Amino acid sequence: MHIGFVYRHTSKLGNSTLLVKFVPLLYDSVIQVSILFKTISNSLETLYGKAEANSLARIVFKEKLGISRADMAMNPNRLISKIDEENILRICKKLSEGYPIQQVMGYADFYGLRFKVNKYTLIPRPETEELVQWIIEENRNKKGLKILDIGTGSGCIAILLGKELNIPEIRAIDISSKALKMAIKNAEENSVHADFSRLDILKKDNWDKLDQFDIIVSNPPYVTEKEKTAMHINVLEHDPHSALFVPDKDPLLFYEAISEMARTHLTPNGKLYFEINEAYGEDIKIMLESKGYSDVIVRKDLNGKDRMAGGLCKTYV
Numbered sequence: 001m002h003i004g005f006v007y008r009h010t011s012k013l014g015n016s017t018l019l020v021k022f023v024p025l026l027y028d029s030v031i032q033v034s035i036l037f038k039t040i041s042n043s044l045e046t047l048y049g050k051a052e053a054n055s056l057a058r059i060v061f062k063e064k065l066g067i068s069r070a071d072m073a074m075n076p077n078r079l080i081s082k083i084d085e086e087n088i089l090r091i092c093k094k095l096s097e098g099y100p101i102q103q104v105m106g107y108a109d110f111y112g113l114r115f116k117v118n119k120y121t122l123i124p125r126p127e128t129e130e131l132v133q134w135i136i137e138e139n140r141n142k143k144g145l146k147i148l149d150i151g152t153g154s155g156c157i158a159i160l161l162g163k164e165l166n167i168p169e170i171r172a173i174d175i176s177s178k179a180l181k182m183a184i185k186n187a188e189e190n191s192v193h194a195d196f197s198r199l200d201i202l203k204k205d206n207w208d209k210l211d212q213f214d215i216i217v218s219n220p221p222y223v224t225e226k227e228k229t230a231m232h233i234n235v236l237e238h239d240p241h242s243a244l245f246v247p248d249k250d251p252l253l254f255y256e257a258i259s260e261m262a263r264t265h266l267t268p269n270g271k272l273y274f275e276i277n278e279a280y281g282e283d284i285k286i287m288l289e290s291k292g293y294s295d296v297i298v299r300k301d302l303n304g305k306d307r308m309a310g311g312l313c314k315t316y317v
Contacts, residue, residue, distance in 0.1 A: 030085075032076065037057055040088065040089075041056075064091065110124035110128070110160070116182055120240055121153045121182050122219075127275060128156065138271070140166070147165075150216065151173070152172035157172075170194035173197055201257055216271075217272075217274075220275075224248045251277065255274060263291060272288070272311055278305040295312045297311070
């Protein structure tokens with residue numbers, strides 16, 4: 001007989017306490033797939049809710065066992081080996097501790113490509129896909145664009161633009177050398193050439209190390225400290241804080257610095273693109289216009305929230 005483990009994990013989310021518990025199980029060296037799936041899904045439900053718990057369990061079963069939802073429906077009595085079962089339970093334990101599914105699996109799917117991620121890289125999110133789509137739509141027919149991606153993280157924006165645009169020249173920077181290592185691996189695996197380097201964009205002395213670019217894009221830190229209480233545990237405890245948070249008193253810290261730098265590093269009619277905090281769309285628009293950017297746009301995402309901004313640099317300063 002194989003004895004399943006009991007696992008307790010208590011986490012704080014705002015003012016609430018979440019308790020995830022694995023109950024003891026006794027079963028032979030094989031277990032029916034439907035029973036294992038139900039056990040996993042039920043164990044994750046407290047932390048994630050029923051729908052997301054089911055979705056997470058399906059991802060794990062598909063990726064680690066090759067068993068799809070349709071496979072399970074057609075053959076619920078299929079037997080899972082002890083080794084596979086223990087592997088699934090280990091993964092589920094990580095998920096119950098609040099680790100994002102992407103970190104547990106070691107990758108994230110983004111805009112049709114697969115990117116390696118770890119605790120040093122921000123996990124690519126749907127709104128970032130929308131930002132990339134906007135840039136591609138506006139620049140698809142332009143050849144040889146010079147592009148700078150600031151705060152590249154996993155490299156997803158830089159690599160996607162390298163894939164989708166017409167022979168662009170890509171440079172990507174980040175303050176984290178460990179994130180850059182992952183970005184370089186992702187570029188290699190997706191057959192994209194880009195120049196990755198470590199640089200702190202908040203230090204003005206570093207701006208002279210940058211060339212002229214036709215496009216500057218950034219998904220900088222933009223979550224204020226006061227917004228932490230509304231965040232899910234898997235973001236708050238496991239995404240890199242340096243890629244997420246800015247002081248409450250200076251929410252536009254990175255936008256101010258990047259847009260100021262871009263005034264002297266964008267070619268005439270070059271464009272600046274941002275992913276933004278939905279609470280500061282109008283503030284960012286006013287700030288960009290005050291710095292001389294024209295045709296400033298704040299775009300909504302699919303959920304109707306202000307999540308992107310852009311503006312043209314008409315002349316080289």
